[in-house]
Amino acid sequence: MKQLSDLEFLKLSKGQKFGYKLGRFFTGIPRAILNFFLKIWGFLKKCGVSIGRECADIVSTFIHGDWKxxxxxxxxxxxxxxxxxxxxxxxxxxxxxxxxxxxxxxxxxxxxxxxxxxxxxxxxxxxxxxxxxxxxxxxxxxxxxxxxxxxxxxxxxxxxxxxxxxxxxxxxxxxxxxxxxxxxxxxxxxxxxxxxxxxxxxxxxxxxxxxxxxxxxxxxxxxxxxxxxxxxxxxxxxxxxxxxLDNFNTMLSWSGGSGGAQSYAATFGEVLIWTLIWAFFATFTNYFLGMFVAMAINKKGIRFKKGWRTILVLTIAIPQFISLLYVSKMFAKNGIINGFLMDMGWITQAIDFFGDPSKPWLARITVILINIWIGIPYLMLITTGILMNIPADLYESAKIDGASGWQQYRKITLPYMLFVTGPYLLTSFTGNMNNFNVIYLLTGGAPTNAAASSASGNVGYTDLLITWLFKITTGAESKYYLASVIGILVFIVVALISLVVYNLLPSIKNEEDFR
Amino acid sequence: MSETTAKRHMGLKTSRAITNTTIHIVLIVISIIWLIPFVCIVLQSFRVENTGQVGYVIPKVWGTANYSNLFQTDFPRWYTNTFIAALVTAVLQTVIVLCMSYTLSRFRFKMRQPLMRFMLILGMFPGMLSMIILYRVLKDLGLTQENATPGLILVYIASSGMGYYVSKGFFDTIPMSLDEAARIDGATRAQILYKIILPLSKPIVIYTILTAFMGPWGDFVFARYIAFGASAGKNVAVGLYDWLSRDQISNNYTMFCSGGVLVALPVTILFMFLQKYYVEGVTGGAVKG
Structure with a gap:
């Protein structure tokens, strides 16, 4: 997509501006990838040149050196x-x-x-x-x-x-x-x-x-x-x-396995798509909700600021495995949540949150919701510090100009936050892609994906690539080679995402600026 | 003040009061939601009429049997394992992380940028992958199953140098002019570290110790892989996880709750005292990326 000058860009309507930005983003991807390969090529060239120079140096040292x-x-x-x-x-x-x-x-x-x-x-x-x-x-x-x-x-x-x-x-x-x-x-x-x-x-x-x-x-x-x-x-x-390359062929070929089992490529695709969806929602729901909680606590006129913060921060201290395991049992068929809902008379039959293969999305949405519970305290902490750093006069002048609270958020808070936390969001996204604990301790990957599990290590609908990898390496068959293939593919996906996003981030700061 | 502006002023005031009340209510609800599981776990740890899972929260018969029963199981052993691992890791990992981050923050040497880039790429590989080989190697060394704790400590601390980001960010904020002044006065680089930088770095040292302690204290996946199958080598996470397996949950559910309380208590207390440093570390680290 052609780059517009500032003047041309300002002439566009709101929708066009959005479309333009989106287009620029996607046309930027191939360029970023190309840049990456050019960099690798440059690196190799540099390596070759320096090896040649070293060799010449060694030879000349030998020729001109003394007997010692x-x-x-x-x-x-x-x-x-x-x-x-x-x-x-x-x-x-x-x-x-x-x-x-x-x-x-x-x-x-x-x-x-x-x-x-x-x-x-x-x-x-x-x-x-x-x-x-x-x-x-x-x-x-x-x-x-x-x-x-x-x-x-x-x-x-x-x-x-x-x-x-x-x-x-x-x-x-x-x-x-x-x-x-x-x-x-x-x-x-x-x-x-x-x-x-x-x-x-x-x-x-x-x-x-x-x-x-x-x-x-x-x-x-x-x-x-x-x-x-x-x-x-x-x-x-x-x-x-x-x-x-046999193992890569197995993992990436679409032909089905024996006995009508789903092919590895199909399973891999399913798990990958869920992993990306999960990482997206886990990152951004936590980010925005954490920010809102932080803003609510920071707001003028709110009392017991320290108390609210302490309550949330203390939940970070409790080891995740305890809270995750306990919460997963709360959502069990005979757990507290179902007991409460039935006492209230809202449901007559216990809901099987994590065990019903016919409702994969129920399990998936529940997991994302529970993850909000896990993540908000941490995000609240991070964003509190940054929110306090936003210069107060920005808001003052906005208020004088008559900006509403929502406008102040859209035009001041959000851009500032996104700028500062851009790198954090990226690492958080890739971290969530590999978030073993939450998935494994909450659901263990359940509900089982019957079509895919027979051949590929009991994979379930909430399994991420990382928990799938873990499952493959345990048990009698222990297909370590397939686990390695998945590991390499995870690396490629993570590296590609990081590469593209990193090149598009506005806030690639020069670290020397801090001095 | 004319009547209309006074009215508008009043309107603003009431609307602000309404917003603030709403926010207070929301915060109360949030606090309740966040605390409910922990309240439930404490309440259920005192339930003695039934050891399995039930659909109500308040115990019908109260008692401390779940706590005393813990000592008839391997739980004390797991607790000791975890405590030793966490303590040793906290000390050694702090040393390693500080070495790494101090060097990358303070020195400008040729391999610095490539090293940091290399570690960034290394971090993109799922750490789980290396567990497979580490398990086999540790098994050859006799550091798995019953003897899992030393093996685990090795795994925890060996790669801890990669987590240097937060403390590097802290060191970056200490002015270089301090170092330069000391250099002029004839201090070696080692002396600068011990006599000038470290005394200034109390917050980040405490933050590093705290996180280094909490990692092994709650670690599940590595411990599960390395202590595989042997009860004596488990840590609390693996032990308690197994109590909730399908065939054990009906006998051990309330014991899981009491065990969980005992595991959570020390870190929560530690955290309460050191909260300030933790908050500083997290907020500082995230801004600098």
């Missing part, structure tokens, strides 16, 4: 040792020894098995002494994949360290050539709490993130290309192996 530098290419840290930087030299040397030792002892094995993920599965062997068959366990696909990935991590770390080692020689030569002194081991130690303090501080958190987040995610991405499940657990029953 040249030896360092093979014995890491030699240059440091020869030039009197004992501490650094020893560390480099130690790292090289550990690396070579690891590769000889086990790294080579893991790497060589990685293409097949193990050759010999568990076998039954006859034990003559005891006269029984004993299962002998051989290769372990799970460990091969895990340690294979770790080995690759280690190799990359080694290459990087080796590069640093070479670079240090070059720098040391330069410094000595100008007649200055090199840093001593004592100065190196001092820099840990001073110049290099950021590395010290980051060491522990980053190790944790790499070992417990990056590595598992990488592993699970790889699992999506294998047939790892409950019956191929890679050790005790049978090995698993690479299957290429």
């Amino acid at each position: 530098t040249k030896t360092s290419f093979f014995i890491m840290g030699f240059g440091n040792l020869a030039r009197g930087q004992i501490l650094r030299g020893l560390l480099f040397l130690l790292f090289e020894i550990v690396f070579i030792g690891f590769m000889v002892i086990s790294g080579g094995y893991w790497l060589s098995m990685l293409p097949t993920l193990g050759k010999v599965g568990p076998s039954k062997e006859y034990n003559e002494l005891l006269d029984v068959y004993v299962t002998k366990y051989n290769d372990n696909s799970f460990q091969i994949l895990l340690y294979g990935v770790l080995t690759i991590f280690f190799i990359i770390a080694f290459i990087y360290t080796w590069r640093v080692n070479v670079k240090q020689n070059r720098i040391a030569e330069k410094i000595l050539a100008t007649g200055k002194k090199l840093k001593s081991g004592k100065e190196d130690l001092h820099s840990i709490v001073d110049d290099q303090f950021h590395k010290t501080l980051l060491a522990l958190p980053m190790t944790g993130i790499i070992m417990f987040t990056v590595l598992p995610i990488l592993f699970m991405i790889l699992v999506a290309f294998t047939n790892y499940d409950g019956t191929h657990n890679g050790y005790t029953n049978s090995l698993f192996t690479w299957v290429g």
Whole structure:
């Protein structure tokens, strides 16, 4: 859609303005995606160029360096040792020894098995002494994949360290050539709490993130290309192996499963659409209602402001699993809600809020309503602070101009709030897409979707992608590979939404502005 | 003042009074709605005539049997598990989060922007996905089922560095000129952190400890995955969840209520005292995104 100038835009009628904005939004999506790919391309190009530069640098270091530098290419840290930087030299040397030792002892094995993920599965062997068959366990696909990935991590770390080692020689030569002194081991130690303090501080958190987040995610991405499940657990029953893109084909093909079961793609589509609807309503109902509650409490002339706030805030303190589980039982067929409604004579038969497959929307709407109960206190807190930040003179002048309360809200409060909380709304939306607790503890995904559940892990009408993923990984079949595929698809959906919205948000603030 | 303006003034006044009364009524209704489940849970924890689920709220026979019965179950064990996990996590996670956020707020190094972007992308993967492999790895280490608590602590704290946003936002508001002045006086960067920044950061430290404590205290999904099947390794969330399963609910429903009260009580009290810091953290964090 063509971009209009300000003057042209102002000439449009209200409806046209809305249409124009909507059109601009949707025409903006492909551009945002294109931009994203261009950025990736730029990033790759930059990577390629810098790798080339590094290689040239390494070669020239080798050609122009003295014998100490040249030896360092093979014995890491030699240059440091020869030039009197004992501490650094020893560390480099130690790292090289550990690396070579690891590769000889086990790294080579893991790497060589990685293409097949193990050759010999568990076998039954006859034990003559005891006269029984004993299962002998051989290769372990799970460990091969895990340690294979770790080995690759280690190799990359080694290459990087080796590069640093070479670079240090070059720098040391330069410094000595100008007649200055090199840093001593004592100065190196001092820099840990001073110049290099950021590395010290980051060491522990980053190790944790790499070992417990990056590595598992990488592993699970790889699992999506294998047939790892409950019956191929890679050790005790049978090995698993690479299957290429088969799992993605299964998940995204429309042909039905065996016995008239719904295809995975259809189930995935249903669950995805509900996940998006849920995330939309869960985010915006909480947002607006929370804002209204905050505004009501903030209003001039309202008494016990602190009291109202405290009541709501205290409900945040109570662990969600207690309140969610309790509320889910309140809505049970023999629960308090039904008991109350029947005592009042409003209904004669108990309503089955979460168990009636013929009324999926009853369960879904109930879940959204209960989620309002969960979320409002938190949103009330967030919005209270921001509402107080809106300059009061804006309202004063609006009042003098005769604006009604609704107009003040539409023209001052809402735009300000949306501007400030834009990024929060985005994270809240994606957070709600992955809101495991509310769905799992409230309904467990019920009511069961009979058409879809036979093949795909008991999926129900209120299941989100994340609870579906969880269900698939529990139980006897435990189709880990399908869970990984769903996980990857969730990532793609979340990333796409974030990308598009983030590019369209007006309030991408420069963080340095705060200083 | 002429008569008409006086009248209009009166009209405005009454209309404002009406609005305010309506808002007060709405707020009372809201408070009641928000408190009802908690009142119900407390009332039902004292109901002794029937251990199952019933359609009325006020107990017919009052008693404390549900509380004393808790001690004949594994509940004390679950409670200890949860308490240890929450306490250790609160300490270690606070250290990690503060390290991370302080670094990303205060230092300008080459990998800073890429690192933050990388963690943003990492956060888009569902965390559930990594549970599958972490379970297998922890199982190999012997840290699942009965010994789930140390394994759980490991899982809670290991990735906690990714939740640095709120405290980074706080550190961003402390003026850089403080650091610079200290640098001129010859302080190392570590000294700046311990002697200048940390004493100024009491609110955010308390906020981080509080949230780090409340996470494991109410965690369900990781605990369920890792303590799978073994009663001794459960935390309160998993234990109480199982009491509401179809075959146990008729015997354990009121015990769930009393257990829930005991679980909610300490955090609620803690929260009452530290509410101020929590509110500050939440409101500050959301604005800065």
